[in-house]
Amino acid sequence: MKKAVFLDRDGVINEVLTNRVKFVNKPQDLYFLPSVPQAIKKLNEFFDFVFVVTNQGGVGLGYMKESKLQQIHVHMIKELEKKGAIIHEAVYCPHKPKAGCGCRKPNSKLIVDLGKKYDIDLAKSYMVGDTDTDIIAGKRAGTKGVFLGKSDPLADAIFPDLISAVDWIIEDATA
Known part of the structure; x- marks a missing residue:
């Protein structure tokens, strides 16, 4: 069996609720957080797959069409590929928060x-x-959890950003 890293999108890969962008509703709103392409590239060297797994309730709430979300993900994957970083698939929940899905x-x-x-x-x-x-x-x-931020009692590890977490993830996976 293979090993993977599943990445949330907003706040892990790209900016959200910053001075530059509030929400990512079109491809040109997507700004990578610092060192994200390098972090994903490093994960690609040690893991069989890197995926994006994201809640996108804005679709269900009518703020964005699902086709636009798919365009954003295609853009994200292509821009990362230009930097040598591979996302094997991006999946999402388009439903409203509290939809019960x-x-x-x-x-x-x-x-x-x-x-x-x-x-x-x-x-x-x-x-x-x-x-x-x-x-x-x-x-x-059934995965291990890596939290990017200040604290999360359920997480196996906590780091300020993705590039800071990568070495621990790789070391833990190869231990």
């Missing part, structure tokens, strides 16, 4: 489905996120 984090359906599709050993994989819902979704799927 199984795919919205903290539920684990998106992660579990990718695990089945790509024959991934979830116990040897990692979910990286900046909210407790990301960590809970990873734990429910």
Whole structure:
């Protein structure tokens, strides 16, 4: 079985609620956080897959069409590829918050489905996120949880940003 890293999008890969951008509603609103391409490239060297797993309730709430979200993800993947960083697939929950679906984090359906599709050993994989819902979704799927921020009691590790977390993730995965 293979190993993977699952990355939340907003706040992990790209800016959100900053001076430059409030929400990412079109491709030109997507700004990578510092060192994200380098971090993903480094993860690519040690893991079979790197995925994006994101809640995008703005679709369900009518702020953005699903086709526009898909354009944003295509743009993100292409821009990362230009820097040598590979995202194998980006999946999302388009439903409204509190819609009761199984795919919205903290539920684990998106992660579990990718695990089945790509024959991934979830116990040897990692979910990286900046909210407790990301960590809970990873734990429910059976992954380790890496929190980007100040604190999360459920996380296996806490770092300020993705590039800071990469060495720990790789070291833990190869231990």
